[in-house]
Amino acid sequence: MALEVIGAGFGRTGTMSLKAALEQLGLGPCYHMVECLPRGPKHWQKWVDAAKGHPDWDALFNGYTSTVDFPSCSSYQALADYYPNAKVVLTIRDPERWFKSTQETIFAPHWIEYLRNVEMGDFIKLTINDYLQDRMHDKEHLIRRFEEHVEEVRQSIPASRLLVFEMKDGWGPLCEFLERPVPETEFPFVNDTEATKAIINKIIAEGFETVFGYSGK
Secondary structure, eight states: OOOSEEEOSOTTSSHHHHHHHHHHTTOOSEEOHHHHGGGOHHHHHHHHHHHTTOOOHHHHTTTOSEEOSTTGGGGHHHHHHHSTTOEEEEEOOOHHHHHHHHHHTTTOHHHHHHHTTSTTHHHHIIIIIGGGTTOTTOHHHHHHHHHHHHHHHHHHSOGGGEEEEOGGGOHHHHHHHHTOOOOSSOOOOOOOHHHHHHHHHHHHHHOHHHHHOOOOO
């Protein structure tokens, strides 16, 4: 199974909503960080290998039709090259609001510090932190990297293959781009801020293995 849709947008740009939308359109399962974390060290190592120049994309995305969010968004170009028939969706939002959201959730200081000292630290460093020059709380820098990433995607992916998408755009442009009929149901706006905070705090308190129940190294 080859990827048909590659999400190039950073986490906290509506990626959970896009995941739900893609799955509703028959383009799932959709890989997301929420799919990645529970799979444990053996799976995370595949991302480390990819970051070091030895990717096995087919193994990483085995069983998936689409991918969004970190860690795959920072490898969007490699994925677009490897899956030449896949379409690319770049999710965007207001940069100031994006920064505020990251600091409350995925880049919260206590979470970033926790990740530096656990088994998955190398995976997070190589796929996210390094991509942002490890300045996760520097507002000016992070917003600049956000804007640079958006421009890089626009410049590197042919327009015919790229949709720049905000959640407020709803079904119309997404379905037209993906050549899928518009569902009769409303677009799935997923506000996962509180759920993200809760799982982060649970992991810090109890550890990955306890929370997700994976076993082995």
